[in-house]
Amino acid sequence: MLTVDVCFSPELLHLYNLQGRVVVVVDILRATSSMVTAFAHGVEKMVPVSKLQECMAYRKKGFLTAAERDGQKAEGFDLGNSPFSYMEESIKGKAVAITTTNGTQAIRLSISADTVVIGSFLNISAVAKFVQMQQKSVIIVCAAWKGKFNLEDTLFAGALIEKLGSEFEPENDSTLAATVLWDAAKADRRAFLNNSSHVKRLARLDITKDVDFCLQEDVYDAVPVWQGAYLT
């Protein structure tokens, strides 16, 4: 039997057994949406890291460096965490080291899974197809915000569960909760998220354009997968 489970925060990951599973990591606003955009626009590989210093060290190896903390581009790095910065011609064929407040930590904490895939609304149908092809149980890991539940990653989880269909049995109540929330939100996900904390945080930083972009569905087919040292 194939199952689907949702982990609402990386802080809860110790409760999950990742072995033998596919993990879909999601940080809708904005890390995984930016990564998917980067690959769709020709980035060759990405290495997600936890610390700013670690990320900067990749510059010597010829990587572009990308860093975000608390929604803002960290000083001294080539890129921040806006999907729009990955649409430039100049990133084609490049290797990028990236660190973000939550998304890259969630990826690093998931790499003991059989397969780690990067999910977003931008590539959700391609991710669903990829997961179905693996014929393994799946855990959707929400990046959340500093360990706390967030709505946008949970809505993605509900939407992906819907796309995976009845072949995947819900494993526990977080799966049911994600489904209920997605059912309530899907008619207008943007309006549903209006009062969510990270949408308000990004609005204070004047980054609503990124929010609107990241909530679009099936813009790209790219499915970044962890290959042991890099996402490709």
Ligand code: 3SL
């Ligand atoms: O937390 C993260 O990983 C980021 O995606 C947050 S932000 O949208 O860049 O603020």
